[in-house]
Amino acid sequence: MIGRSAKTVLLCASMLTSVGLAQSIEQTPHNLSVTGPGAVRAATESRICEFCHTPHASSPVAALWNRRAPGTSYLPYTSSTAVAQPGQPTGSSLLCLSCHDGTIALGELISRPDAIVMAGGITTMPPGEGLTGTDLRYDHPISFEYSATLATQNGELAVPGSFDPALKLDANGQLQCTTCHDAHDNRYGAFLVQPNAQSLLCTECHRETGWLQTSHSQSAATWNGQQQDPWPDTDFTTVADNGCANCHMPHSVSGGPRLLRYAAEEDNCAACHNGTVAGENVMSLFTQFSSHRVQDTLLVHDPVEPAVVDIRHVECADCHDAHATQSARIAGDTPANVRGVNLSGAEVAQAINTYEICLRCHGDSPNPPPARTPRQLDQSNMRLKIQLNNPSFHPIAGPGRNTDVPSLISPLTEQSVIGCVDCHNSSSATSAGGNGPEGPHGSAFAPILVRNYETIDNTPESAANYALCYACHSRNSILNDQSFGEHDKHIRGEDTPCNVCHDPHGISSTQGNTTNNSHLINFDTSIVSPNSNGQLRFVDNGQNSGSCDLRCHGENHVGLDY
DSSP states (O other): OOOHHHHHHHHHHHHHHHTTOSSOGGGSTTOOSTTOSSSOOBSSOOOSGGGTBOSSSOOSSGGGBOSOOOOOOOBOOOOTTOSOOOOSOOHHHHHHHHHHTSSSOTTOOTTOSSOOOBGGGOOSOOSSTTOOOSBGGGSOOOSEEOOHHHHHHHSSBOOTTSSOTTSOOOTTSEEOHHHHBOTTOOTTSTTBSSOOGGGTTHHHHBOOTTGGGSHHHHOOOBOOSOSSOSOTTOSOOBHHHHGGGGTBOSSSOSSOGGGBSSSSHHHHHHHHHBTTSSSSBOGGGGGSSEEOOGGGOSSOOOTTSOSSOSSOOOOHHHHOOTTTOOSOOOTTOOOTTOOEEOTTSOEESSOSSHHHHHHHHHTSOSSOOOOSSOBSSOOOOHHHHTOTTSSEEOSSSSOOSOSOOTTBOTTOOTTOOOOGGGTSSOTTBGGGTSSBOOSTTEESBTTTBSSOOOOSTTOOOOTTTTHHHHTTBOHHHHHTTSSOTTHHIIIIISOOOGGGTBOSSEEOTTTOOTTTSGGGBOOBTTTEEOOTTSOOEEEEOSTTOEEEEEEETTEEEEEEEO
């Protein structure tokens, strides 16, 4: 003969099965009875449904609720990038929290005068992935109106009605816990309403620009078993299958805003890009002698900060968009979907040229990296130094002004344009003859140079000491004075570095002119000083001709012609 409690469970189970659920509540962790399969269960109570429902004298809310509402105030999710502004939990989410916030005993029910005793001395929800607490800033936002207006304002959300019907908003059009979770069916794990391989549940709502083409949504790379497991809380084994979960988790994250796995921004990238999943160990480059030190700041970067960086910092997300980046990129390519600053100083939502990304920090920023060389014409704003109307400049934003550069190594010509990463790159990059990743992450040569470039006075000339210059400019041509009759005398005879006379980025038209500052002439004032007449200048007298008024290495130059 079947007892009343068993009949009740069978009745509930038959009702659930009738609406198409494949798994009975009995086999899920929400079976808190003594027969439950989870670690949290009653000491002796065999009834299952009573932990949440009662047929009589229930709470005056839906679902014949058998628990009192939490009498607490919550800290809701907040983020500078969120359009929705969740308030206090409502509706079904508040019902879920009556267990999951840990403030009410699991066995405390409306239908009973005394609480059900739980096994192992457990009273409230124990620590673990099921406990949210009352601080919801580290959990996916809930209890906000998900409307077409919200989706339009956000720009990367699906319009209600366009996603799978399995994801349901409540009667007030609000997103609740029950939008993603079905408390009665755990066939997909975590009580999800549909499978989440390749983040198919996440992408029902979140339509990130470029996501379907990114390597993070397509890569079949797996963890090599070394160091820390990048996906300790999922059953998926590839980057593509983990999808959003490579960087984000919906509950109890460390990163708070934007639900990042780790609070330190770079750690979310390091989990895979330390050589354990990604093919190249990018993170090792940030410990190089010279690097973009992503580890030096915490929670300074913000996705909605101005394009011109006010507070100096650098994070991976300043140069890369993890939702849109693609693997098939080479040095000089611009990362996808990254903001920048153009030559006129205006913000661009999508950088076209790599230098536009660099100019976020190295342009009009009020706190740029300090200059490495004291110059006659001091200028730290790279946006001004690479302008095409300057007296001279390296051809970064467009072809250079000089139409006669005999030292250029083919295929370079006077019409060639180079990128920032042609000089500022990893010294172990493939383009430098190594086998490491491309990009200005870190280098053995400062300031993040792909090859050596000595700037210290009295440096003996060698192919190694000026390898950066000689990668584009023929050493043989330079030392044979094909472009300047005194190159060999200065470089080899006087051990004078290229940097003493040449300012490698350019000279701003607001400071220099084509007579005194052609050929990137802008003297290093720690080595070059005014002559006996108080003059410090170079005068361009035409092709391969000029004169100097200065003092260098003890030599007093007064109108010295070349």
